[in-house]
Amino acid sequence: MASQTYPTPPTGSPEPQNGPTTYGPPSYGPPAGGYAPAPAPRRRTGAIIGGIVAAVVVLGGLVVAALVWIGGATLDTAEVERRIGQLTAEQAGVAPTDVSCPADIRAESGSAFSCTASLENQPISFTVTQTDDEGTVRIDSDNTFVDVGVVEASLDEQLGALTGVAVISTCDTGGHSVLVDAVGTPIPCFVDNAADATDTVEVVATVDSSGAVSYEFA
Incomplete structure (x- = not known):
């Protein structure tokens, strides 16, 4: 979309004030006599209204348990990749693509490794930490969304x-x-x-x- 600059806010805007401003509950309907023509807008910062504060989703503290072993000593990282895709889709609302974790990860409580993926062509990564030596891991996102x-x-x-x-x-x-x-x-x-x-x-x-x-x- 081409960048455009518009001289005034939508019809009905009160006169902008200098500096950051916090707005209280909305008051609907125009004042008596209607609004005066609005001047050119100045910089304004508005505090959130109505409690909408969930724009940031942080994928962290997500625990995946009971992973499958390969050869009795190696994690099934394909299962880790599947769980990463599932959890990201649930939390961020978009399924990641190209989820990749390293192969041949030995079971060792406390050890960690990284996995990568793409979310709408944006690179993302995860830290996977083994919480025991029986296939339980913790998956933490390295990004915010x-x-x-x-x-x-x-x-x-x-x-x-x-x-x-x-x-x-x-x-x-x-x-x-x-x-x-x-x-x-x-x-x-x-x-x-x-x-x-x-x-x-x-x-x-x-x-x-x-x-x-x-x-x-x-």
């Missing part, structure tokens, strides 16, 4: 409360529904008036390590 749909829903909530109109947010993530290691990374998004697609504004969203979504007008 940002759910783009949750970011868009948070922007809908925040900008809808700010403007007093229903909005639809779309983030330009190159087709990714999940972003790998995107905590603190600017995410370009467009916010459209749901009743008038020509009434739109560009914002830059950011997700912090707690999962809270903030934004600034671009």
